[in-house]
Amino acid sequence: MSSVLGSFTALPNLHPALVHFPVALAFTALALDLFSLLSPRRLWPERAAAALYALAAAGAVAAYLAGRQAADGLGPISAQAETVLSRHADLGLWTMIVLLVAAVLRVAASVRGAALPVARFGILRALALLVLLGGAALVGVTADLGGALVFRHGVAVASSAAISPQATPAPAPTAVAESPEVRLTRGDDGALEWRPAPADRAALGTILTPLPGGARVTVVSTAAPGEGLALEVNGEAFLVLPGTFDNLVAGARLDLDHFKGAAGLAHHVASRKTAVLFTVATGGEARLARRTDGTEKTFDTAPIPPPTGTVELRTTAAGRHLKGFVDGKMTVHGHGSSGEPGRVGLYLNGHGTVRIVSISVRPAGDH
Numbered sequence: 049m050s051s052v053l054g055s056f057t058a059l060p061n062l063h064p065a066l067v068h069f070p071v072a073l074a075f076t077a078l079a080l081d082l083f084s085l086l087s088p089r090r091l092w093p094e095r096a097a098a099a100l101y102a103l104a105a106a107g108a109v110a111a112y113l114a115g116r117q118a119a120d121g122l123g124p125i126s127a128q129a130e131t132v133l134s135r136h137a138d139l140g141l142w143t144m145i146v147l148l149v150a151a152v153l154r155v156a157a158s159v160r161g162a163a164l165p166v167a168r169f170g171i172l173r174a175l176a177l178l179v180l181l182g183g184a185a186l187v188g189v190t191a192d193l194g195g196a197l198v199f200r201h202g203v204a205v206a207s208s209a210a211i212s213p214q215a216t217p218a219p220a221p222t223a224v225a226e227s228p229e230v231r232l233t234r235g236d237d238g239a240l241e242w243r244p245a246p247a248d249r250a251a252l253g254t255i256l257t258p259l260p261g262g263a264r265v266t267v268v269s270t271a272a273p274g275e276g277l278a279l280e281v282n283g284e285a286f287l288v289l290p291g292t293f294d295n296l297v298a299g300a301r302l303d304l305d306h307f308k309g310a311a312g313l314a315h316h317v318a319s320r321k322t323a324v325l326f327t328v329a330t331g332g333e334a335r336l337a338r339r340t341d342g343t344e345k346t347f348d349t350a351p352i353p354p355p356t357g358t359v360e361l362r363t364t365a366a367g368r369h370l371k372g373f374v375d376g377k378m379t380v381h382g383h384g385s386s387g388e389p390g391r392v393g394l395y396l397n398g399h400g401t402v403r404i405v406s407i408s409v410r411p412a413g414d415h
Contacts, residue, residue, distance in 0.1 A: 061121060063114040069107030071191055074147060074184045077101050081154075081177055098158035101180065105151035108144040108187075115140055122203065123376050124362055127297040127412040129201035134366035136193040143186040150179040228255050240289055241408035244277035251277065256287040256393060256407075259320050268401060276303070276405040281396045288317055288393035295412035298392050299362040301405035304330055304355050309398010312372075313363045315409075317391040324386050325395050326363040326372040328355055336363075336372045336380040340387070347382020348372075358405055366412050 077100035084093035119137060153176035197203040228251035233241045242255055249267045252258065258265055263283025279287075298313050312327030321342040327335050332354040336347045352374055362373035365386045372380040392409045396402055 061114060061118040063111065063118040066107065066111040066114050067191065067194060070104050070111055070143070070147065071187055073100055073104035073107055074180065074187050077104050078177075078180055078184055081173075081180070085173075095158060098154050101147075101151040101154040101176065104183075105144075105147040108147045112140050112144045120378055120381060122378065124373055125203055126201060127295075127364075127410045129197060129203050130297060130364045130366045130369075130371075131295055131412045132193055132197055132201065133203065134369040136190060136197060137369065138367065139186060139190040139193065143183060143190050146179060146183040146186055150176050150183050153179060235410065237411055238291060238293070239408070239410035240291065241406065242289075243406045244404055246275070246277060248277050252279075252287075256289065259286040259288065259317070261320055262286055263396075265396070276301075276403045278401050278403045279396075280401050281307075282399040284320075284395075284397040286314055286317060286320055286323070286393060286395055288314070288391035289407070289409060291391070292389045293392050293409060293411055294386070294389040295366045296392065296409055297362065297364045297412055298407075298409040299360070300394060300407040301358050301360050302394075303358045303403035303405065304328075305357065307396075307398055307400035307402045309396070309400070310335070311394070311396050311398065311402055312361055313392070314395040315363065315365060315392045316386040316389065317393065318388065322387065323390070323395070324363075324365065324370065326361065326370075326380070327395060327397075328352060328359065328361065328374060330354060330398070334372055334374055334379040336370055336382045338384060338387070345384070347384060348380035350379045352379055358403075364412065 077097055080093055080100060081097040084090070084097050087093055115137065119133060122133075125133070153172060157172040157176060228242070228244060228248035231243050231245060231248070232255055233239075242251075244251055244255075246269065248255075252265065252267060262285040263281055265279050265281050265285050265287065268278045268280045293315065296315060298315055300313055302311055304311055308330050310327040310329045312325065314323045314325050317323040322340055324338050325335070325344075327337075329335070332352055334350045334352050336349070338345050338347065347370060355374075360373075360375050362376075364371045364373075368383050368385060370382045370384065370386065371378055394402075394404070394407065
């Protein structure tokens with residue numbers, strides 16, 4: 049929200065204020081239109097109902113646009129909240145469309161009522177009323193999901209306590225040459241979080257599996273014990289975690305100071321030719337794309353400061369909503385199919401050393 053607007057209201061954005069208009073106006077329009085049918089000799093209820101149809105549609109447009117802006121301004125939220133948010137956004141779009149259709153039909157019936165045959169005028173009004181009934185139902189469901197976001201998940205009210213995919217605190221990484229599995233946390237819902245140690249050479253092929261045909265990835269020593277696993281790569285490589293996921297929240301903390309190219313998260317990975325990619329280029333660009341049978345479609349790109357030190361990446365997939373976050377701020381947002389459930393892991397395309405501080409994934413539930 050702009051600083052000018054912030055001087056007039058304590059609301060984080062205009063969406064909470066605007067959503068009340070389509071809720072109130074849609075149901076009021078419905079009630080008044082039914083009343084006008086019972087009082088056919090009175091002209092004002094019919095005209096007032098038509099005006100309320102139009103106002104409800106205008107309110108729905110304003111609420112939807114403000115909601116999109118509000119959603120894009122959110123920081124990381126829990127996996128469950130991401131799923132609810134995507135459903136809320138999808139139903140908000142359909143609510144807006146249905147109320148616009150109802151308004152067009154109802155206003156047309158009112159404006160041209162005198163010039164239309166009685167039968168056609170009645171059909172047009174009945175059709176508008178039926179469409180508004182559907183719109184009112186959508187308003188109710190959409191509003192309920194919005195309430196769940198605020199009061200059940202604390203979105204835009206308080207920081208969510210469940211934005212990390214870990215189920216229990218992961219052990220602190222050490223330089224001891226014990227099994228990398230010791231530092232892999234598995235949640236009851238299938239969530240994974242791994243905080244590797246420099247000595248976790250055995251992790252390649254067990255926790256992180258390179259896909260066949262990619263560049264060779266090797267573990268190298270690091271001058272910072274206890275600060276993750278350093279990998280050297282020269283080319284393109286996918287390193288995937290165990291298990292398959294559909295709707296998800298995935299994250300990674302990577303040190304790219306000694307790497308040139310693009311690095312990030314891959315999900316819905318079927319092969320090197322089919323995956324969804326969220327990457328940051330060391331030159332300063334975030335990118336969200338889908339690769340299908342070797343052909344890439346870019347959903348969104350955005351300039352970012354060239355990453356220095358440890359960068360925190362996060363990506364979400366909920367229904368057709370795909371997002372990418374850099375250091376807690378959403379930078380790219382796309383809409384499209386993720387494809388069939390698949391593997392999740394790291395995507396590296398460049399040369400140099402990437403240090404993995406942590407990598408995690410949590411299922412987000414059905415959309």
